[in-house]
Amino acid sequence: MPLPDDFRTATSDLAEVLDRREGPYGEAVLRRRGDRYEIIANGCFLMDTSDGCSERALVTAALDAFAEGSPGTAPRLLVGGLGVGFSLAQAAADPRPRSVTVLEREQAVIDWHTAGDAPLARFAGTGHRDPRVRIVHDDLLRHLAEDGSAGRYDVLCLDIDNGPDWTVTESNDSLYGDAGLALLRRTLTDRGVLAVWSAAPSADFERRLAARFRRVWSIELAVEAERGLPDVVHLATR
Structure with a gap:
């Protein structure tokens, strides 16, 4: 049975944490959301690859x-x-x-x-x-x-x-x-x-x-x- 479109969209919007590190300036996180990568620095969204x-x-x-x-x-x-x-x-x-x-x-x-x-x-x-x-x-x-x-x-x-x-x-x-x-x-x-x-x-x-x-x-x-x-x-x- 095929998945509904809204389920596919919701799933693709989930962020997967690929790496998380504590450094001298706070936490640095790399996430993947679908085919997009995101950098979160010290709890602040910094940029992505969109x-x-x-x-x-x-x-x-x-x-x-x-x-x-x-x-x-x-x-x-x-x-x-x-x-x-x-x-x-x-x-x-x-x-x-x-x-x-x-x-x-x-x-x-x-x-x-x-x-x-x-x-x-x-x-x-x-x-x-x-x-x-x-x-x-x-x-x-x-x-x-x-x-x-x-x-x-x-x-x-x-x-x-x-x-x-x-x-x-x-x-x-x-x-x-x-x-x-x-x-x-x-x-x-x-x-x-x-x-x-x-x-x-x-x-x-x-x-x-x-x-x-x-x-x-x-x-x-x-x-x-x-x-x-x-x-x-x-x-x-x-």
Whole structure:
């Protein structure tokens, strides 16, 4: 006897926990829901593999902005957050970066890309095989403050929270404040570009950016039906 359609739908919506780990920043969980994978960080839904358009747009918008101000220059790109791999996939698919550094503070996320059957590896496209790419296990702020990164990168693409007003952990709040933005500015070259992904527009964050950067603007990307709010990339140039 065939199963009713509503039973198939309900079953496919059930989330299967594939891995759950406690780390220095809280709990990291990888779930599978049908053919979709989800990352839950510290009890907060972070991202899934259902689309990735806005994560890819983050990288493209930042590289386009840098090319506008520095035509013909191959940028050194830093991606904050490996996640499910969409940003890395876009960076690797773009011939413009001379180097791509990906900072990821959760060892679990790196393992889901590189260890064993690596369920998330395919979502990173050619990123894991690209000789330009280096994946670093470290916290973004700590790495930039202690690793001599001043003036090192031409483009910074940050997708480590749901936005400046919706952080995964309280320790991330400082990234979007005056001290964090000052550090990000110092990390950029003179014509560098900062791009920050957000699940919703943030006028307060734009004002803080405007106090540190020469030009600030935002790009609305997509509308999430349940929230009715657009995904946004906040951009700033030195």
